[in-house]
Amino acid sequence: MEKVRRVERVVALTKLLVDRPHHLFSLGYFSELFGAAKSTISEDILTIKQALQSFGLGTLETVSGAAGGVRYLPQQEAAAINGLLTGLAEQLKSADRIIPGGFLYMSDILFNSQLMLQIGEVFMTRFQHLAPDCVMTVETKGIPLAFATARAFNVPLVIVRRGSKVTEGPAVSINYVTGSSRRIQTMSLAKRAVPAGARVLIIDDFMKAGGTARGLVDLAQEVGAQVVGTGVLVATAEPQEKLVEDYVALLILHAVDEHTKKTDIRPALV
Amino acid sequence: MEKVRRVERVVALTKLLVDRPHHLFSLGYFSELFGAAKSTISEDILTIKQALQSFGLGTLETVSGAAGGVRYLPQQEAAAINGLLTGLAEQLKSADRIIPGGFLYMSDILFNSQLMLQIGEVFMTRFQHLAPDCVMTVETKGIPLAFATARAFNVPLVIVRRGSKVTEGPAVSINYVTGSSRRIQTMSLAKRAVPAGARVLIIDDFMKAGGTARGLVDLAQEVGAQVVGTGVLVATAEPQEKLVEDYVALLILHAVDEHTKKTDIRPALV
Numbered sequence: 001m002e003k004v005r006r007v008e009r010v011v012a013l014t015k016l017l018v019d020r021p022h023h024l025f026s027l028g029y030f031s032e033l034f035g036a037a038k039s040t041i042s043e044d045i046l047t048i049k050q051a052l053q054s055f056g057l058g059t060l061e062t063v064s065g066a067a068g069g070v071r072y073l074p075q076q077e078a079a080a081i082n083g084l085l086t087g088l089a090e091q092l093k094s095a096d097r098i099i100p101g102g103f104l105y106m107s108d109i110l111f112n113s114q115l116m117l118q119i120g121e122v123f124m125t126r127f128q129h130l131a132p133d134c135v136m137t138v139e140t141k142g143i144p145l146a147f148a149t150a151r152a153f154n155v156p157l158v159i160v161r162r163g164s165k166v167t168e169g170p171a172v173s174i175n176y177v178t179g180s181s182r183r184i185q186t187m188s189l190a191k192r193a194v195p196a197g198a199r200v201l202i203i204d205d206f207m208k209a210g211g212t213a214r215g216l217v218d219l220a221q222e223v224g225a226q227v228v229g230t231g232v233l234v235a236t237a238e239p240q241e242k243l244v245e246d247y248v249a250l251l252i253l254h255a256v257d258e259h260t261k262k263t264d265i266r267p268a269l270v
Numbered sequence: 271m272e273k274v275r276r277v278e279r280v281v282a283l284t285k286l287l288v289d290r291p292h293h294l295f296s297l298g299y300f301s302e303l304f305g306a307a308k309s310t311i312s313e314d315i316l317t318i319k320q321a322l323q324s325f326g327l328g329t330l331e332t333v334s335g336a337a338g339g340v341r342y343l344p345q346q347e348a349a350a351i352n353g354l355l356t357g358l359a360e361q362l363k364s365a366d367r368i369i370p371g372g373f374l375y376m377s378d379i380l381f382n383s384q385l386m387l388q389i390g391e392v393f394m395t396r397f398q399h400l401a402p403d404c405v406m407t408v409e410t411k412g413i414p415l416a417f418a419t420a421r422a423f424n425v426p427l428v429i430v431r432r433g434s435k436v437t438e439g440p441a442v443s444i445n446y447v448t449g450s451s452r453r454i455q456t457m458s459l460a461k462r463a464v465p466a467g468a469r470v471l472i473i474d475d476f477m478k479a480g481g482t483a484r485g486l487v488d489l490a491q492e493v494g495a496q497v498v499g500t501g502v503l504v505a506t507a508e509p510q511e512k513l514v515e516d517y518v519a520l521l522i523l524h525a526v527d528e529h530t531k532k533t534d535i536r537p538a539l540v
Contacts, residue, residue: 010277011321014284015328020384051281058285099439107438107463111429113421114290139410140429144417151383159381159410168377169369193377 009034010044017048017060017072021124022154026069045070056080058121073128074121074152078270081122085250085267092234092251095261102256104263106234110141110205113148119250120148123203123231126248126270127153130228132201134158134194136220138187138212142204145233149203156193158200160219164188172222176215189219196224207232207249210242217244234265279304280314287318287330287342291394292424296339315340326350328391343398344391344422348540351392355520355537362504362521365531372526374533376504380411380475383418389520390418393473393501396518396540397423400498402471404428404464406490408457408482412474415503419473426463428470430489434458442492446485459489466494477502477519480512487514504535 013030027038034041049060058074076084088109097105109115123145132153137146138160150157164173168190175184194200200220202213217227235242235249254264283300297308297315304311319330328344346354358379367375379385393415402423407416408430420427434443438460445454464470470490472483487497505512505519524534 007277007280007317008321008324010281011284011318012325012327014281015288015322015325018285018288019387023384047277048281051278052285054278055282055285057282099437101437103437105438105462107429107460108426111417111420111427111463113417113427114293114424116417117289117421140413140431143410143413144427147381147383147386147414147417150381151387154384156378157381157383157414159377161410167369167371167373168375190377192375193381 006044009036010048013041013044014048017070018052018058018074020154021058021072021074021121021152024063024069024071029069074124075128076118076121076125081125082267082269084118084122085269089251089265089267092265093263095263098256098258098261098263100258102258104234104253104256104265106205107141110233111144113144116144116148117151118148119145119233120150120152122250123149123201123248124152127201127229127231130201131199132228133198134225135201135203136160136194136216136227137203138162138216141206142233145205146203149201149231153201158189158193160187160189160216162187168192172219174215174219174222176211176218178209178211185215187215187219189223191223194220194223194225198225199228200225202227202230204230204232205234207235207242207247209239210244210247213247214243276314279306280318283311283314284318287340288322288328288344290424291328291342291344291391291422294333294339294341299339344394345398346388346391346395351395352537352539354388354392355539359521359535359537362535363533365533368526368528368531368533370528372528374504374523374526374535376475377411380503381414383414386414386418387421388418389415389503390420390422392520393419393471393518394422397471397499397501400471401469402498403468405471405473406430406464406486406497407473408432408486411476412503415475416473419471419501423471428459428463430457430459430486432457438462442489444485444489444492446481446488448479448481455485457485457489459493461493464490464493464495468495469498470495472497472500474500474502475504477505477512477517479509480514480517483517484513 030041031038056077134156135150136158170191171188173188220227230247232249234251237254256263300311301308326347404426405420406428440461441458443458490497500517504521507524526533
């Protein structure tokens with residue numbers, strides 16, 4: 001009987017931990033939930049950690065001390081990331097994705113929730129050292145990916161609105177110039193959405209010249225926050241000089257040829 | 271040694287299953303991944319199923335036959351749902367959420383990814399019998415919740431754009447009248463986003479008169495799809511008559527009093 005109970009406890013612990021990446025659970029919480037000694041829970045945690053690691057499914061981090069506990073870090077291994085991005089690049093090369101104007105139809109991928117949650121964990125792995133306090137994006141297509149990244153970090157998602165239609169109390173607006181088409185646009189952020197001093201990670205689906213990302217950096221500064229990193233799913237190879245200095249792109253779009261229906265997009269392997 | 275390996279396999283299986291709700295894994299896939307007989311995997315699955323159920327963490331469904339396998343269903347128990355909604359209502363009553371005009375600031379909740387993933391599982395539990403093929407919402411604030419619901423069902427998310435700015439190939443636009451302010455607005459949907467005949471579940475953050483939801487129903491019909499259900503996080507008690515007939519609201523907003531700073535919002539308990 002004891003053996004059955006242990007494996008059941010391990011299943012439940014695994015489920016609770018992996019469901020909430022970066023959420024710190026106290027051993028006392030688990031001890032009460034399962035009616036087991038903290039030392040028993042500690043042994044279970046060690047077992048789970050070893051199992052997750054040996055299958056490349058992330059790891060557990062134990063934080064000691066009175067405010068300590070254990071949390072799940074959904075770190076992805078390089079081989080898994082490379083496999084994922086290579087597959088994604090292949091998918092995006094499909095001729096029927098090319099839209100008049102030389103655009104790529106990507107919404108089915110951007111709005112695939114389980115895939116985006118995986119990519120969010122890729123960004124978590126890449127940006128973990130930056131310890132962001134929130135993930136910021138601008139509506140609309142990048143929201144699922146930013147949401148997934150915020151989930152992997154267990155930090156709030158901040159959505160900047162286009163235009164000045166914020167109805168959420170005092171807001172800050174800026175004008176910015178889109179890098180490629182050189183149009184002036186407005187974007188706004190509710191002041192209470194970002195605490196002053198916050199470390200902001202920008203996540204978006206696509207970057208061409210980087211005008212939007214540049215606008216987000218300026219907007220963050222306007223509310224007293226600090227952008228610590230920028231990640232995009234796809235960046236174009238041209239222009240090489242973007243309006244933001246540091247960014248991580250998972251896929252590089254080199255060319256879309258409307259006539260031959262060929263798309264040259266490559267994974268940025270790690 | 272055998273014992274250790276079994277518990278490690280169970281941990282990895284649990285993680286893989288709960289990470290992708292409604293995704294059907296074949297026993298052959300797991301058998302190859304873990305180098306174990308299908309009968310062994312079947313035993314593990316039974317153990318995991320019992321453990322998840324006994325802790326109220328959802329269940330596993332086994333599908334027999336050649337195209338069969340096993341999948342995780344993140345069903346929430348009534349007590350857990352009621353606890354979640356009661357806590358949420360309490361949070362929303364906070365006086366500092368009242369924005370001039372009698373609106374409630376809800377973005378911190380709507381953009382809390384781990385909370386939204388939970389609410390998405392509540393909607394999955396409520397709408398499971400409808401077997402939707404996709405989850406549809408309109409930008410912007412309902413996107414995280416719709417994303418989370420799409421994840422729980424493992425179906426595509428469809429985001430309808432306001433205005434006619436769709437740059438994703440052929441699109442369908444409709445005009446609709448917002449139920450409360452009686453303004454005429456436009457919304458658009460890329461045709462390729464929804465297959466004809468699809469069973470559509472509409473998810474949104476807020477419903478007052480239901481004009482937006484009504485517009486989504488019309489838009490879905492326009493592309494040959496069929497709305498099978500509508501779920502919103504918050505619906506107002508007034509007007510009682512909404513422009514859509516059937517909907518599920520998790521919280522009912524009865525009144526926001528700007529003077530007394532009191533908000534009357536109640537969970538719709540199951």
